[in-house]
Amino acid sequence: MSKAVIRPLLSLKQLLRSTSCLSSNVSFHQLREVTLSAREVTPITIKQARNLLMDMVGTSYNTDEQKVVKGKDLLPIKSSQEECPVRTMTDSYQEVIIPLGQDQEVRQKYLTSMQGFRFGRILEDMDTFAGLICYTHNQDPSKGQNMKSPLSTVTALVDRIDMHGVALSPFKDVRMCGHVTWVGRSSMEVTMIVEQDMDGTREQVLTARFVMVARNPETKKSGTFNIRVKPENxxxxxxxxxxxxxxxxxxxxxxxxxxxxxxxxxxxxxxxxxxxxxxxxxxxxxxxxxxxxxxxxxxxxxxxxxxxxxxxxxxxxxxxxxxxxxxxxxxxxxxxxxxxxxxxxxxxxxxxxxxxxxxxxxxxxxxxxxxxxx
Incomplete structure (x- = not known):
């Protein structure tokens, strides 16, 4: 990660505008409502998200033998976006739960010595979550869900993290939701929101934008992401x-x-x-x-x-x-x-x-x- 800028926003209205700035002027919650009506998403735990991400990755690097190891059932590597399937923001939407209120063992990993919240853990989890969203976007539905991506996708930049003035509690579940908000040929932006229940209402804690890049493990050059369709109007x-x-x-x-x-x-x-x-x-x-x-x-x-x-x-x-x-x-x-x-x-x-x-x-x-x- 190259940098992280953490700044408070002036208002929730400005926050919602900024989260969708690379796709449309629709708020992130409106985008999520459209997504859920078109594609039902069952939240998974952060542990399940890591396992799912590992399953989606079709190649890895063997440090002992200094070579790329190919997995099975790999999708073909595309040379241009014209060969890639068309995807929407809806297709990449995901929700993840960090079960701090339900799982004491998980909670211990997020507690500080002063019974506070370890913010670095959220940074780590968001990096994993951004990778999951990225690989979800790059799937090819016509080839089946079991086909794996041949590309290596990594975080190139943490563009911005906006704090909303709400402190995270290590004793309540944390929810992360996000999707792809912009796609180039070999890079994409992922926007994520972190939420937590506060006194019976779900409060937004932060909004983050990560830039991910694709690499072809064989040529060591940039890979090609699935193209994103233009929003209506x-x-x-x-x-x-x-x-x-x-x-x-x-x-x-x-x-x-x-x-x-x-x-x-x-x-x-x-x-x-x-x-x-x-x-x-x-x-x-x-x-x-x-x-x-x-x-x-x-x-x-x-x-x-x-x-x-x-x-x-x-x-x-x-x-x-x-x-x-x-x-x-x-x-x-x-x-x-x-x-x-x-x-x-x-x-x-x-x-x-x-x-x-x-x-x-x-x-x-x-x-x-x-x-x-x-």
């Missing part, structure tokens, strides 16, 4: 790109014989507005212009490339980013001049959600979410 982020090219003429120069900064801002805004109008099929109204930094001057005669993209949507609001780059036609050198951020109100509560497909798009998504909410 959504648009893939790579379908929202709008580009333009302008020649920087002398008429746009400033007093210092460079291209006027106001010209760049006008071009970026008009590009963003046009993109937003195409996306919502309406006439959006600008709400916020954010973080316009001029990195370097633009020379007369250079080529100005503008690339606009919808990077985040929430309710009727949408966040667009415009990347400005100049090219010297004589030398071919390229330089970024500006990154513009524009927030628009579309007055459409059912605005389609933008969904990232790749890791770089997910970073744009998170960046856009922070700009819109800040």
């Amino acid at each position: 959504s648009v893939w982020m790579d379908k929202t790109i709008l580009k333009n090219l302008r020649i920087c003429q002398p008429e746009q120069k400033n007093l210092y014989n460079k291209i006027f900064g106001g010209f760049l801002m006008r071009q970026a805004f008009e590009m963003a507005w046009a993109n937003a109008a195409i996306y919502c099929k309406g006439r959006p109204v600008v709400q916020v212009v954010d973080d316009i930094v001029f990195h370097r001057p633009v020379e007369i005669g250079s080529l100005l490339f503008l690339s606009s993209q919808v990077v985040y949507t929430e309710g009727a609001l949408m966040q667009l980013k415009v990347h400005a780059e100049v090219v010297d036609p004589l030398t071919g050198s390229r330089h970024t001049t500006n990154d513009f951020y524009f927030a628009f109100d579309t007055n459409q509560p059912d605005l389609p959600h933008v969904v990232p497909k790749t890791y770089s798009e997910s970073m744009l998504f998170l960046d856009g979410m922070r700009h819109l909410r800040d």
Whole structure:
């Protein structure tokens, strides 16, 4: 694991938004309700989860002989996602119980010397749980449940752990639930929630997002995960790109014989507005212009490339980013001049959600979410 950021959230509403940020603007509980209505899940214990995970893994590494050991009934290794079965978030949903209130032997492993809760145990259990969810997603239902995955899947990053201000008790059962919320070619994000009964009500203790990666044990290169389908009322982020090219003429120069900064801002805004109008099929109204930094001057005669993209949507609001780059036609050198951020109100509560497909798009998504909410 590369890092873990533990921060309190301001409100439960913000928590629920953040847990689904890489799939849609639906809360995690709403996603779980959809999942349970489509696929009944019987909670298993953490011990059963470890055993099930071991059974799903089709290959292992023999440290004594320094070689990969293949199991039986392995699924074929896919070279591209087009060969993989289509999976939904519903397919990967799992629930696990840590029976602290029922099993004294298990409870002893989670108790501190001061009768508190060993938080490190939860970190360990979440790592196991994320692996189970990942392998569940990568199953091929058409081949049967007994077929094992040929890929080695490991934790690459603990992206974020949000504490909700509720202390875990070592004397009550802990419930973990989660599913895959984003899938790339060789990496995926798993979102998990840890809950515990407090005075008769189930309280959320924390939310965690783990990034898992797949490795081909034979080639030692990246493996390929099953593709994830696009949620309803959504648009893939790579379908929202709008580009333009302008020649920087002398008429746009400033007093210092460079291209006027106001010209760049006008071009970026008009590009963003046009993109937003195409996306919502309406006439959006600008709400916020954010973080316009001029990195370097633009020379007369250079080529100005503008690339606009919808990077985040929430309710009727949408966040667009415009990347400005100049090219010297004589030398071919390229330089970024500006990154513009524009927030628009579309007055459409059912605005389609933008969904990232790749890791770089997910970073744009998170960046856009922070700009819109800040």
